Amino acid sequence: MGDAxxxxxxxxxxEVKVKTLPQIMCPRCNRVMVVExxxxxxxxxxxxxxxxxNYIDVKCPDCGSRWSEKIEEKKGCFIATATYGSPMSDQVxxxxxxxxxxLSGYIGKHFVNFYYTISPPIARLVARSEKLRRVxxxxxxxxxxxxRSMGH
Ligand SMILES: [Zn+2]
Numbered sequence: 001m002g003d004a005x006x007x008x009x010x011x012x013x014x015e016v017k018v019k020t021l022p023q024i025m026c027p028r029c030n031r032v033m034v035v036e037x038x039x040x041x042x043x044x045x046x047x048x049x050x051x052x053x054n055y056i057d058v059k060c061p062d063c064g065s066r067w068s069e070k071i072e073e074k075k076g077c078f079i080a081t082a083t084y085g086s087p088m089s090d091q092v093x094x095x096x097x098x099x100x101x102x103l104s105g106y107i108g109k110h111f112v113n114f115y116y117t118i119s120p121p122i123a124r125l126v127a128r129s130e131k132l133r134r135v136x137x138x139x140x141x142x143x144x145x146x147x148r149s150m151g152h
Contacts, residue, residue, distance in 0.1 A: 007033065007058070007067045024069050026060035033058035033067065078123035083136040091144055098147040 008025040024033040036057045043053055054071040080092045126132045 007065075007069070009069060021056060021071070022069065024056075024058045024067060026063065026065055028065060029060055029062040031060060031062055033060045033065075036066075038071075078119040079126060079136060080140060082123040082126040083133050083140060091140070094144060094147050095140070098150070 005027045007027050009022045021035065025031065026033050036059050038054060038056050040052050040054050043051055055068050056071055057066065057068050059066050080095045081089075084091045086092070126136050
């Protein structure tokens with residue numbers, strides 16, 4: 001299958017917990033393909049073992065063509081999530097928007113990757129300790145104020 005024949009992905013926003021699956025258009029019939037199943041594969045990642053990648057297998061209702069589409073989950077900030085208790089909290093939402101909009105350049109991306117490598121172990125510690133949550137809350141507060149003053 002050539003590149004021109006690849007199914008087209010339309011829409012679909014993946015958020016933590018609230019997920020909208022993208023619609024996949026059949027390259028031949030230009031119709032929305034039907035989701036046959038969702039599956040998760042485990043891949044080796046970084047220093048800390050594995051990450052899970054979700055796929056949906058779709059099929060065209062007209063011509064029967066099949067396709068697998070990778071579904072990437074947007075991650076909330078681990079430390080912020082552990083600090084504020086929920087990936088859907090207002091504070092985490094603000095920080096995540098800031099990350100997506102302001103840190104999308106070359107250096108920003110490297111920083112974000114670095115952050116995702118170091119933060120899960122820190123987040124686990126923070127989640128276990130109210131004392132540490134108080135510390136991270138006070139550390140994150142100036143950043144949060146800055147982010148909000150920029151309109152996120
Ligand atoms: Zn088709």
